[in-house]
Amino acid sequence: MNKKLLLELIWWIATIIIVVLFILPIYNTVGDKYIFYVQNIFFIVLFITFTRYIFLLKYTFLENNKKVKVALVFIPIVLFFYAMDSLFDFQDYIDQQEHIGMLSHLTPDRAMEISKYIKYQFLFFGTGGMMVIFMLPIKMIVSVWKQVNRGTS
Numbered sequence: 001m002n003k004k005l006l007l008e009l010i011w012w013i014a015t016i017i018i019v020v021l022f023i024l025p026i027y028n029t030v031g032d033k034y035i036f037y038v039q040n041i042f043f044i045v046l047f048i049t050f051t052r053y054i055f056l057l058k059y060t061f062l063e064n065n066k067k068v069k070v071a072l073v074f075i076p077i078v079l080f081f082y083a084m085d086s087l088f089d090f091q092d093y094i095d096q097q098e099h100i101g102m103l104s105h106l107t108p109d110r111a112m113e114i115s116k117y118i119k120y121q122f123l124f125f126g127t128g129g130m131m132v133i134f135m136l137p138i139k140m141i142v143s144v145w146k147q148v149n150r151g152t153s
Contacts, residue, residue: 004061015048022121029114033102036093036122039086043125046079050132054139069144073137080133087126094119 019041026034053060053072062068103111 002061004059004063007059008061011049011052015045018048019044022125025114026118029106029110030102030118034118036086036090039090040122040125042086043083043122043129046083046129047125047132050076050129050136054132054135057139057143064147066144066147069140069147072140073144076133076137080130083126083129083133087130090122090126 022044023037023040026040053062057063062072100111103115106114
């Protein structure tokens with residue numbers, strides 16, 4: 001197996017482990033009452049994967065694949081709209097104080113603790129995801145530019 005593909009597989013396994021580590025406390029405490037599992041997982045995967053492609057591109061299978069790099073210039077446009085909508089929906093949900101209903105079975109201290117955890121980790125990965133959505137196309141354009149103009153003066 002190609003070393004870069006093996007490294008990609010290892011990174012995806014690490015990403016899955018990180019997703020589980022961040023989502024498991026929410027699931028164990030709140031269960032099915034938390035309605036943002038899909039968006040939360042999306043932001044965690046987006047943040048880790050795009051950050052990895054921005055900083056470790058030469059160690060991925062994308063290093064010499066111009067077609068995928070060009071696609072990664074345009075795919076973030078679609079992801080931006082979904083991410084923006086998800087971030088707005090979560091913030092609106094938090095502002096409406098509806099999260100208290102899903103935490104009513106907990107003691108007040110534990111409810112406040114898990115509420116802060118949910119809010120801070122979602123906003124961390126959400127805003128981080130939004131930032132890498134803007135940074136990845138720039139990195140891909142520069143990478144394709146260097147690949148096309150390699151050896152020219």
